[in-house]
Amino acid sequence: MKIVLYLIATPIGNLADITFRAIEILKSCDYILCEDTRHSAILLNHYAIHKPLKSYHKFNESFRTESVLEDLESGKIICLISDAGTPGISDPGADLVKQCIERNLPLTALPGPCAAIQALICSGLPTERFQFWGFLTRKENELKREMQIILDYQGTTICYESPHRLLDTLKIIEIMQPQRLLTVGRELTKKFEETVRGTATALIAHWQNNLLKGEITLLISPSPSESHQDWSTWTPEEHVEWAQQTYTLNRKEAIKLVAELRGVPKRQVYQELIKK
Numbered sequence: 605m606k607i608v609l610y611l612i613a614t615p616i617g618n619l620a621d622i623t624f625r626a627i628e629i630l631k632s633c634d635y636i637l638c639e640d641t642r643h644s645a646i647l648l649n650h651y652a653i654h655k656p657l658k659s660y661h662k663f664n665e666s667f668r669t670e671s672v673l674e675d676l677e678s679g680k681i682i683c684l685i686s687d688a689g690t691p692g693i694s695d696p697g698a699d700l701v702k703q704c705i706e707r708n709l710p711l712t713a714l715p716g717p718c719a720a721i722q723a724l725i726c727s728g729l730p731t732e733r734f735q736f737w738g739f740l741t742r743k744e745n746e747l748k749r750e751m752q753i754i755l756d757y758q759g760t761t762i763c764y765e766s767p768h769r770l771l772d773t774l775k776i777i778e779i780m781q782p783q784r785l786l787t788v789g790r791e792l793t794k795k796f797e798e799t800v801r802g803t804a805t806a807l808i809a810h811w812q813n814n815l816l817k818g819e820i821t822l823l824i825s826p827s828p829s830e831s832h833q834d835w836s837t838w839t840p841e842e843h844v845e846w847a848q849q850t851y852t853l854n855r856k857e858a859i860k861l862v863a864e865l866r867g868v869p870k871r872q873v874y875q876e877l878i879k880k
């Protein structure tokens with residue numbers, strides 16, 4: 605069956621990072637779906653691709669999908685690109701793919717840049733097992749809980765993070781796992797590209813006197829197996845002792861962390877400890 609939908613990866617910074625095949629398909633399709641038509645016009649004009657552009661972003665995705673599916677059913681060839689990188693990865697695309705599969709509409713993807721993979725392969729961290737976390741939560745309390753899950757994972761974790769929040773996130777990791785190795789890929793493929801490796805403390809020091817800006821991908825090394833624990837059956841006392849040892853915390857910090865991990869007020873953990 606003839607392919608009707610092409611998901612096409614586009615550059616994450618350097619305009620030259622696009623394949624010949626991607627340009628060929630973009631030039632021959634009926635129209636291109638993109639997040640921001642003005643943004644994508646820069647890339648498309650650079651390669652003399654003059655096809656109609658239609659906006660397809662998280663705010664119009666659900667109502668735009670129906671008309672896109674009708675066009676695909678009528679045999680139109682449509683390309684989906686995002687502002688940068690691979691569509692469907694923290695970008696629109698996954699829902700359209702699901703609906704195409706349900707309607708037996710043939711689709712394929714043209715491989716290319718993806719910040720997560722780019723950062724991973726340059727990180728020096730293990731690549732044989734990894735999880736993609738996407739964007740970390742913006743809520744401070746939830747972030748600590750997310751971090752516990754991430755720090756417990758026995759492979760490398762890849763997160764997208766904003767430059768405004770990175771230092772606060774590093775400070776949380778610094779408390780929870782001061783020894784853990786991290787990598788930050790910043791502005792990958794661009795003029796000011798840098799990959800910085802080290803503990804949270806070292807990374808915080810790296811940006812202490814420089815304004816942190818640009819696009820950031822944060823990688824967290826795998827959990828050492830001795831810190832990988834199921835604490836659901838532990839008493840608060842056992843949990844606090846474990847947190848003190850594993851994360852090199854004093855008793856007060858450990859109680860705070862245990863309260864956050866268990867989703868209960870600090871006061872409740874203190875009371876449980878006093879009871880003993």
Ligand code: SAM
Pocket residue numbers: 616617686688689690691692693694695717718719720763764765766789790791792793794819820821
């Ligand atoms: N779909 C895209 C991909 O495949 O990489 C990701 C889109 S997501 C909305 C954008 C996030 O990806 C940024 O906030 C940043 O965390 C990460 N990112 C994108 N470009 C990057 C770059 N050049 N260097 C480092 N991280 C980047």
